[in-house]
Amino acid sequence: MQKLAALSSQDSNYRLSIEELMKFHYARAEWSKFFAYAQYYRKNFSPDSQSRVALLEPLALLRHCQYEILMPLVSSMRKKHPRWSQELDQVMALANTRFDGKATSSPEGGALKLHAEGRTLWKTDADIIDRKRDKIHPRHISIKVANKCD
Amino acid sequence: MISLGFALLLIAADDPAELDYGEVFFEETRGRELPKFNLGVAYAAGVSNSFLDLHSVVANGQVRVWRYISTGVLGHFVHSTYSEAGQEVNTLNNSGYIVRYPTPRWGVFSHSQIDLMLGRWNILNLTTIQVDLLVGGGVGLLQKRNDLNGPSHSEVSYLWSAEQRFQVHDLAGFSLGGFGHAGGVFLEAGLFANLF
Numbered sequence: 001m002q003k004l005a006a007l008s009s010q011d012s013n014y015r016l017s018i019e020e021l022m023k024f025h026y027a028r029a030e031w032s033k034f035f036a037y038a039q040y041y042r043k044n045f046s047p048d049s050q051s052r053v054a055l056l057e058p059l060a061l062l063r064h065c066q067y068e069i070l071m072p073l074v075s076s077m078r079k080k081h082p083r084w085s086q087e088l089d090q091v092m093a094l095a096n097t098r099f100d101g102k103a104t105s106s107p108e109g110g111a112l113k114l115h116a117e118g119r120t121l122w123k124t125d126a127d128i129i130d131r132k133r134d135k136i137h138p139r140h141i142s143i144k145v146a147n148k149c150d
Numbered sequence: 151m152i153s154l155g156f157a158l159l160l161i162a163a164d165d166p167a168e169l170d171y172g173e174v175f176f177e178e179t180r181g182r183e184l185p186k187f188n189l190g191v192a193y194a195a196g197v198s199n200s201f202l203d204l205h206s207v208v209a210n211g212q213v214r215v216w217r218y219i220s221t222g223v224l225g226h227f228v229h230s231t232y233s234e235a236g237q238e239v240n241t242l243n244n245s246g247y248i249v250r251y252p253t254p255r256w257g258v259f260s261h262s263q264i265d266l267m268l269g270r271w272n273i274l275n276l277t278t279i280q281v282d283l284l285v286g287g288g289v290g291l292l293q294k295r296n297d298l299n300g301p302s303h304s305e306v307s308y309l310w311s312a313e314q315r316f317q318v319h320d321l322a323g324f325s326l327g328g329f330g331h332a333g334g335v336f337l338e339a340g341l342f343a344n345l346f
Contacts, residue, residue: 118182
């Protein structure tokens with residue numbers, strides 16, 4: 001995964017590397033890294049070039065019960081990706097139900113754990129992930145999203 | 151029912167590319183670890199003895215053993231003279247009183263430090279100053295004299311230290327701090343270099 005994260009934005013496999021890293025962090029429930037990659041992917045690749053991996057973002061928001069963010073995201077994705085209407089309908093249906101396993105656990109640990117791992121976080125503006133893909137790589141970004149599930 | 155805020159969010163986020171959420175952080179990995187090797191040299195003045203002026207040089211070599219913990223050796227070399235008060239009290243020797251001023255000569259200590267805090271300041275975009283607070287301790291050998299010109303002897307002594315490092319360059323900076331052992335308490339000011 002380190003080699004994937006080291007790929008240059010000029011590399012022909014750059015988009016694929018971002019997609020693989022999205023899946024990797026989603027599978028490991030590393031949400032702060034996943035949301036960084038997910039927002040970067042949505043903002044920096046045209047809708048026509050995006051794969052179904054983009055659907056992981058609304059799924060992750062669903063699992064955090066972040067409905068106020070999920071609704072506008074799904075609404076906009078319907079317009080940009082009409083081919084995904086069925087999947088987005090399923091996401092919205094799940095948003096209105098309760099079931100075991102919906103809420104995610106958050107094994108990332110607290111601030112002290114991050115500190116012990118040698119990871120230092122500096123608060124920055126949301127627009128650091130900009131449309132210019134070569135501005136910054138998402139491996140340098142963490143986006144914390146609160147888990148609002150009971 | 152859709153709340154007003156929710157409706158505004160819908161309008162504002164018509165383009166999914168523009169939808170921002172969450173708290174965004176720039177993540178730095180292993181950027182604030184102690185350097186692998188650090189060497190510091192400082193001038194230290196004794197502050198715990200009113201009858202002696204203690205001027206000394208202290209050298210501290212540290213090797214990182216874990217991200218925020220280092221260990222190494224500290225050497226301390228002291229030059230002692232009578233202070234004004236000491237000279238006055240020393241005149242009691244002429245009256246039959248025996249006045250002695252135990253003074254440290256040199257010491258060598260094992261010294262381990264832990265990095266507690268980090269601050270970074272951007273100075274007008276010209277340079278960055280990184281500040282670390284390190285506390286440490288150890289044990290070692292201290293050679294002392296019973297008196298300024300008396301016989302010397304060695305003893306085991308503790309060591310404690312507190313140091314504030316100001317790194318003005320990737321490889322170097324200056325430090326202020328204090329330390330103490332069985333020979334007294336000292337305040338120090340000096341320079342350090344990160345060798346690797």
